[in-house]
Amino acid sequence: MTPRVLSRTRLLLSALLLALLSVVVLQSLTTVFAPGRWQWTLSLVSVVAVAAPPIATALLPPGRENLALATGNLAGIAAWALALVGNGRAGEWLTGPGTMFEAAAHTVNTAATPLPATGAVEDVLLTTGLLVAMAVGTVVAGIGAPFAAGGVLSLLLLVSPAATGVAVDRWPVLVAVVLLALLAWVATPRFSVGGLATAALATVATLLVVSAMPQHPDRAWNPAVVMSPVNSSVPDVMVTLAHDLQEQSSSRVFQYTVAEPGTYYFALATLAEFGDGRWLTEETADPDGLTVVDPRPGDLGTTQSVDITLDGLRSEWLPLPQGTQRVTVPEDVPVAGTSGDAGEGQDTETNNFDPSKWIWMRDSATAKADTAVTRDGDRYVVDAQPLLSTTLGNLDPATPSVDTSGTDVSPYLELPGQVPTSIADATGEALASVQADPADRLQVGYALEQWFQTAGFTYDGEMPYTPGDDPTDTYAVMEGLISQRHGFCVHFASTFAVMARSLGIPTRLAVGYGSDTGGGGSRSVAAKDLHAWPEILVDGRGWVAFEPTPGGPGGPGEGGEPLPAEAADAADAAEQTPEPPAPEEWSETPNEEQAAPETPTSEVPAPQDPETTEPTDVEDDAGRSALVTAALVALAVAGVLLILLSPAIVRFLLGRKRLRGIDSGDRPAQDAWTEFTATAVDLGVLPRTGGVPEARAQTPEALVEYLTGAGMLGDGAAGAASAAQGLASAVSAERFGGQDLTGVRDGLRTMLTTASDGLATGRTRWARIRAALLPASLFRRPGA
Incomplete structure (x- = not known):
């Protein structure tokens, strides 16, 4: 055209x-x-x-x-x-x-x-x-x-x-x-x-x-990619984290290798400002623009090395172990294979992680990039000295202290309005149970941690988290946890922080991922390992992480996690607290909750090794994704086929309509002649314009004469030529003679079939296929 x-x-x-x-x-x-x-x-x-x-x-x-x-x-x-x-x-x-x-x-x-x-x-x-x-x-x-x-x-x-x-x-x-x-x-x-x-x-x-497209976010369509709950467009990080936790995605976000066993918290960001029941992310960058390559001030001496390889996480915040001091990049080290655990196979590509794009936040061991985002295969090594409530006793007393005197603690003490009586009473109950000194930050932290772990609280991943629903009730989430005694990490962490602040103790929340290692080696962290925990600013130590979530990673009294001397009294007093609910009421999700202990002081089962854990959730996600993909592909293929076959379908429907006209219409000869000429145009025997300059006239009889003389009705197909001539005579008689041919319908059908077969005789196979799939008669109606 x-x-x-x-x-x-x-x-x-x-x-x-x-x-x-x-x-x-x-x-x-x-x-x-x-x-x-x-x-x-x-x-x-x-x-x-x-x-x-x-x-x-x-x-x-x-x-x-x-x-x-x-x-x-x-x-x-x-x-x-x-x-x-x-x-x-x-x-x-x-x-x-x-x-x-x-x-x-x-x-x-x-x-x-x-x-x-x-x-x-x-x-x-x-x-x-x-x-x-x-x-x-x-x-x-x-x-x-x-x-x-x-x-x-x-x-x-x-x-x-x-x-x-x-x-x-x-x-x-x-x-x-x-x-x-x-x-x-x-x-x-x-x-x-x-x-x-x-x-x-x-x-x-x-x-x-x-x-056919689903009415929910795209995460279900690309389960291998996990968007960070902390990013610039999220209005409430804690709400997003709660939503992600409830999704329970088994998609892997990163893997890490350590030499020492223990609990590791990987923080993305910290939250300090608390107003209207919402926690806001600390996003004030280091005033000197120091990047993660530069050591943070306040080195505690001996550090642990954590080798991290990102896999699936998309975040402008870098996941870093709690207490990170510095980040380095192994030179000329291939990226760990992304199809298995770290150490299995190697990728031929080099590590493209650029630490200079990640800037320290002012008061926390977290880092954010303005022009970068985490990518699969990014690998970096972290030197960290995690400050956890359960491991403070392991620190060398001669370790240099951190100077916290210059820290502005006012943002970490903010509490809007009056703290409800229920929260104040709960705080007093927690301190009284271990005779903790309200002025001793560590004692208060241990007391609150033990109280949440042992005073009948249970983990409930289905518990809603909707802060700010009632602007007049800033503390609704905390009061709900205290009265109902069940929730998940977001509830426990925020309530712990408010209770500590009510005693004048600087606290903040951290969000990221929690992981337990039964021994050294490599571990994988999944999206469902998202976690929130509180941190207390301790003079001479810095920010110390506590674990109030029952069964959470690093909780006090877990196997392999010794209790510091300062927490001994808290542990003894906790034995007198009520028993937790029966095991069947506890969730099976690792890290966020473990099987219920038989007694309040029983050890929480150690997490299973990733290689021996049955990947049921992963297989289910992969199966659902495969089914959805197959359905979409099938639907797309069906749609394309429908579009490609639409001319043939329309031509078939028009042919059926003309045949019904022959059988029951008022002008059967005209319907038979129209179908005959349409077939001739489809087969390329007649032009789409309908007119034939070589014919002696533009009448039905002259047109059949032209087709017969040109051999278009089949070589020696006398029956086809006679049938076509009969159709021409019939349509002329009906058009110009006004004859009623409704009594010879069967004869018209027979002549149409014979004449059409004659048109197809001698045509190539390709011509017949083209006539069926791309009928030219649809685009320009032939005339005669």
């Missing part, structure tokens, strides 16, 4: 319809990109780039198609350039394109949907939209296929469900269906039911694919 097949009017109408379709489709992207200025800027650029080529082709004289395409595309590029100049970032792209792309990639990789389409992200979106729009405009003006161009544009409706798992609203899909149908109507030189039916079938296939 040449570009001049479409008339000037049809080209202009196609440009208008495609411009409207581009605007509608772009509005459907608001589930991926947050609404903003980009919608109107991109719509303007797309409208110009889509409509300019066909408009230029319609206005310029024939033979100037290349000039029209160039002119139209230049108009789109000019609109795009004006948009870049208008937002003031054109110079930045010219001088530092790499930096701009890095900034855009960082936003896309770290922010949750809908992404903020500002800055470099907006510019990349504009450029992508320009390229798509130029391709669509070229398809219309270059090959005269507006319906195909509309189909390409409509594929953008699948961006939202593919990226977020959330189907687009119904209104843009319905409008797109109407516009596609109109484009199919415009594309046909003669308006036909077949063109509209083809458009309808194609759009129905699109609707089926879109409606």
Whole structure:
């Protein structure tokens, strides 16, 4: 099809319809990109780039198609350039394109949907939209296929469900269906039911694919990638962490290797500010801009080496062991294989982790990057001295002390309003049980830790965490835990921190991952190992981690974790507290909860080795993902087949309609003749225009005479020629003689079958296949 097949009017109408379709489709992207200025800027650029080529082709004289395409595309590029100049970032792209792309990639990789389409992200979106729009405009003006161009544009409706798992609203899909149908109507030189039916079938296939997408976030579609609960777009880290914990994903986030057994907390971030029942992340960077390569002040002397290889975690916060002092990168060390535990196999790629992008936070051993995100295979070695409540007694008394005198503790003491009586009473109960001195921070920490672990509290992963629901009740979450005595790590950590603060003790929360090692070696950490724990600022030591969550990693009294001397009295007093509930009430999820002990002081079973643990959850996730993928692939294949076979389906339906007309209609001869000539056009025997210049006249009899003389009715197929001549005589008698032929319906059916078989005789197999799959009669009705 040449570009001049479409008339000037049809080209202009196609440009208008495609411009409207581009605007509608772009509005459907608001589930991926947050609404903003980009919608109107991109719509303007797309409208110009889509409509300019066909408009230029319609206005310029024939033979100037290349000039029209160039002119139209230049108009789109000019609109795009004006948009870049208008937002003031054109110079930045010219001088530092790499930096701009890095900034855009960082936003896309770290922010949750809908992404903020500002800055470099907006510019990349504009450029992508320009390229798509130029391709669509070229398809219309270059090959005269507006319906195909509309189909390409409509594929953008699948961006939202593919990226977020959330189907687009119904209104843009319905409008797109109407516009596609109109484009199919415009594309046909003669308006036909077949063109509209083809458009309808194609759009129905699109609707089926879109409606099959799930109504929940994309994590289920890509279980190997785990988004960090701590990122710039999360309004409440603790709520996100609670949601992620309840998902119980077995996807691996990283693996680590240590020489010494014990409990390891890997912090992503700390939270100190507490207001309206919500905890806010500490994001104040080191004032000197020190990166993780620079040792943190207050080195405690002997440190442990932890070798970490990231796998699946996407985070702008680097997972670091509690008490990290410095991060180094092994030189010329291949990345550990990602298909097994650390040490199994090696990847040929080198380690691309760049520690200079990760900056220390001011008052914590956590690090955040502004232009980077964790990636699979990132490997680094950490020197750390974990400060855990259960291991403080193991520290050498001669270890240099940490100077905490200059720390501003006011953010870690903040408590809005009046602390409820229930929390104050619980705090007094915990201290009285071990005769703890309220002025001794360590004694208070041990007392609260023991009280939560032994005073009848149980772990409950289904317990809701909804802070801020009642603005007048800031402490609702804490009071709920104390009264109901069940919750999960978020409840226990936040309540512990509030109780300690009520005594004037600086506390904060840490969020990250908890892991127990029964011995040295490599361990894998999964998304379900997310954890929250409280930390107390201890003079001369720094921030010490406590474990109030029953059965949580590193809890006091666990096997292999000795109790410090300062906690001995707390442990003795805890034996008098009530027994926990029966084992069947305890969750089986490792790290966050363990099997219930027979007595309050029984050891919690050591965690199983990853190599011997049955990967039931992993297999279930993989199985579900495989089934979903297979279903989507099958649906997509079915949709494509439906679109490809739609001409054949429409042709079949029209043929059946004509046959019913022969059997029961008022003009059976006309229906038989129309079906005969349509078959001739499909087989390439007659041209699509219907007229045959070589025939002596454009009548049915003359047309059959031409077909017989040209051997188109089969060599020596006298029966086919006679049948065709009979059909011609019958339709002429019905048309011009007014004869009623309803009494010879069977004869007309027989003549049609014989004549059609004659047309197929001598045709090649390819011609017959093409006639079935791409029937030409649908696009231009033959005349006679």
